[in-house]
Amino acid sequence: MNKIKSGIYGLNSLLDGGLNENSATVVIGCSGAGKTTLATQFIRRGLEMGQEGIFVSLDENKEQIIKEAIQMGWKKIVDYIDEEKLVFIDASGHEFSAFIKRELPSFVADWKGANARISIDPLTPVMWSTSDRYEQRELIGFMLKETRKVGTVLATLEEHGTSGDLSGNETVIPMYLADCVIHLKSIHTPEGGLQRRLKIMKCRSSRHSKMEHQYSIVKGLGLVVNPENSSLTPSREVPDRFKQILHEKKGSVPARVIARLTEVLEDLRDDDFSEINLETLMREIIAEYEND
Ligand SMILES: Nc1ncnc2c1ncn2[C@@H]1O[C@H](COP(=O)(O)OP(=O)(O)OP(=O)(O)O)[C@@H](O)[C@H]1O
Ligand SMILES: [Mg+2]
Structure with a gap:
């Protein structure tokens, strides 16, 4: 998997180097968690490296996003828009759903192989465009499949339930379909403060931190x-x-298994074993093959 830098300081090392190229990430967070800021940073980093950026906005209008980006210190955003390296698609949930169904394939055909970065902020109104769960899944699945052909996708998702509960229908479906899921948690402390924590819920084809940061x-x-x-x-x-343990026990396990495990171990690191007891694992391996 080719890794690309996310543009968010501190995040790449939690994703074993960055986001997987041509993958789809869903970032979930409540209001004010920083979803739009993160989606903008992701696009910005791509533009800096010569990639194109597509910002699909379903909530704030283009001018508002540009204004906030400038306030966040990104003055050059206007140059990228002038040079047509950064494209905005300003849409409501219904309009974007119709676009996905009718126009996305020809849009993808135009952009295919562009290696762009695509931010969709937020995905929530697209989920709301139909109440049928099967249709929601088809729509989001199709959208992610198609947009991944154009580049690397990052979609945000609003968290409406009590903080930390991601079991609602509108979060669960995109979480299953995405390659990588990042949860931005806002924790209100008893003292009245706000603590912000990030957790990577999953990342297909990559190691990732299992902790809250x-x-x-x-x-x-x-x-x-x-x-x-x-x-x-x-x-x-x-x-x-x-x-070493495998080598010591080689009389108890078939040679082909020893050879395969030795090869596998070359690619593993300490964090892969964080919840594994080596002695127990060895015992189970011996038991697995004892009658072979
Ligand atoms: N110029 C700024 N300086 C410092 N902090 C800022 C600035 N702009 C935004 N923030 C912080 O970022 C938060 C909002 O970030 P952002 O708009 O990315 O959140 P969001 O998750 O997209 O929210 P929403 O769901 O309401 O769209 C603010 O609540 C504030 O804490
Ligand atoms: Mg926002």
């Missing part, structure tokens, strides 16, 4: 994530130790 929204920088306490490390002490 504090983040801030800073003028000029946007979202800044504190990657400390990430379970991801480059160290390989545990797989090396397991290789």
Whole structure:
């Protein structure tokens, strides 16, 4: 998987280097969590690297987003728009749903292979454009499948329930269909303060941190994530130790299994074993093949 830099300081190391190219990420958060800011940072980073940007806005109008981006310190946004490197699609939920159904394939044909970055902010009104769950799933699934052909997609999703509850229909469907899911949590402390935490719920075809990480929204920088306490490390002490254990037990396991596991271990790191007891694993491997 080719990794691309997200544009959010502190996030790439939690995703083992960045977002997977041509993947679809869903960012879930309540009002004020920083979804639009993050979607803008993601596009900005792509433009800096010569990629094109497509910003699909279903909530705020183009002028409002530009104004907020400038306030966040991104004055150059107007140049990218003038140069037509950054394209805005200003739509409501119903209009965008009709666009997905009728015009998306020809739009994709025009842009195919463009390696753009596409932000959809927020996806929620698209979900609301129909109450039929099957249709919602078809619509979002089709949209993600098609837009991934144009580049790397980041869609935001509003969190309406009590903070942390992502079981509602309108969050669950996009979460299943996305390749990567990031939850922006806002926690109100008893003292009346607000703590912001980011958690990667899933990331297909990538290692990722399983922890919650504090983040801030800073003028000029946007979202800044504190990657400390990430379970991801480059160290390989545990797989090396397991290789040793395998070697010691090689009389109890078929040679072909030893060969395959030795090869697999080359790609693993300490964080892959964070919840695994090596002795128990070895015992289970021996039991699995004892009658082969
Ligand atoms: N210029 C700024 N300086 C400092 N902080 C800012 C600035 N602009 C926005 N913020 C912070 O970012 C938050 C809003 O971020 P953003 O608009 O990205 O949230 P959102 O998740 O898109 O919200 P909504 O769901 O309401 O659209 C504000 O509540 C504020 O804390
Ligand atoms: Mg917003």
